[in-house]
Amino acid sequence: MPVPAVRSLIAGNWKMNGLKAASSEFDAMLEGATELSSGIDLLVCPPATLIAAFADRLAAANEKGALAVAIGAQDCHANATGAHTGDISAEMLADAGARAIIVGHSERRADHGETDAIVRTKAQAAWRAGLVAIVCVGETQGERNAGHTLDVVAGQLAGSLPDGATAANLVVAYEPVWAIGTGMTPTAADVEEVHGFIRQTLTQRFNAEGDQMRLLYGGSVKPSNARELMSVPHVNGALVGGASLKASDFLAIAAGCP
Numbered sequence: 048m049p050v051p052a053v054r055s056l057i058a059g060n061w062k063m064n065g066l067k068a069a070s071s072e073f074d075a076m077l078e079g080a081t082e083l084s085s086g087i088d089l090l091v092c093p094p095a096t097l098i099a100a101f102a103d104r105l106a107a108a109n110e111k112g113a114l115a116v117a118i119g120a121q122d123c124h125a126n127a128t129g130a131h132t133g134d135i136s137a138e139m140l141a142d143a144g145a146r147a148i149i150v151g152h153s154e155r156r157a158d159h160g161e162t163d164a165i166v167r168t169k170a171q172a173a174w175r176a177g178l179v180a181i182v183c184v185g186e187t188q189g190e191r192n193a194g195h196t197l198d199v200v201a202g203q204l205a206g207s208l209p210d211g212a213t214a215a216n217l218v219v220a221y222e223p224v225w226a227i228g229t230g231m232t233p234t235a236a237d238v239e240e241v242h243g244f245i246r247q248t249l250t251q252r253f254n255a256e257g258d259q260m261r262l263l264y265g266g267s268v269k270p271s272n273a274r275e276l277m278s279v280p281h282v283n284g285a286l287v288g289g290a291s292l293k294a295s296d297f298l299a300i301a302a303g304c305p
């Protein structure tokens with residue numbers, strides 16, 4: 048299968064980490080972004096409490112020279128408004144300055160019982176607000192051991208991706224659950240198998256758009272393994288957790304991206 052040329056994206060998911068003091072780390076990311084290859088986009092997804100402040104800092108930095116950096120969110124409610132105490136809508140996140148929303152992360156699927164159907168409505172909510180949906184899929188250790196990885200990923204893709212996905216409004220992140228925060232990563236061959244399968248599935252369903260969608264690998268990406276993982280065919284960047292909290296690590300991962 049031919050490997051399409053797709054612009055790389057390095058996305059940082061800060062998860063439930065970061066107080067206002069972490070703004071200095073974000074500033075360091077903005078400063079370092081000026082030295083990255085022009086073929087790479089950076090996305091920083093801090094906790095929702097920091098999105099507006101980071102968006103202001105990004106706007107100030109952009110006045111000195113446009114940066115290929117955007118702010119994202121980690122989740123949203125499916126509805127635009129309503130009686131949903133404690134929830135945040137995609138429209139609110141867009142209003143705060145987010146340009147993308149991660150949906151269906153395995154931590155949300157596990158901690159909040161999010162099904163593929165719920166994830167699909169959240170992806171639609173992101174689109175309704177004019178944002179990119181970053182949809183996460185990936186197998187557990189037990190599912191991999193049982194040889195079910197591709198079946199699990201196929202089911203998540205079929206159930207979580209709404210019709211109408213394009214290369215501009217959808218990013219897919221493959222995150223093996225067992226690799227998240229553990230220091231373990233699949234082999235390059237295993238990543239290639241799953242990413243090739245995801246590409247084929249997307250192209251079958253979304254035709255030429257599927258060929259251009261960005262496919263991120265996530266799970267224990269760090270500066271020391273980024274170059275190898277990012278050079279796997281059909282890997283168009285990374286969704287980085289722990290290593291995205293430190294500007295020097297996050298930038299080193301981006302620098303390792305071909």
Ligand SMILES: O=C[C@H](O)COP(=O)(O)O
Pocket residue numbers: 060152222226227228229265266267268286287288289290
């Ligand atoms: O969203 C990010 C992933 O869950 C990866 O996290 P990690 O880089 O800490 O393993």
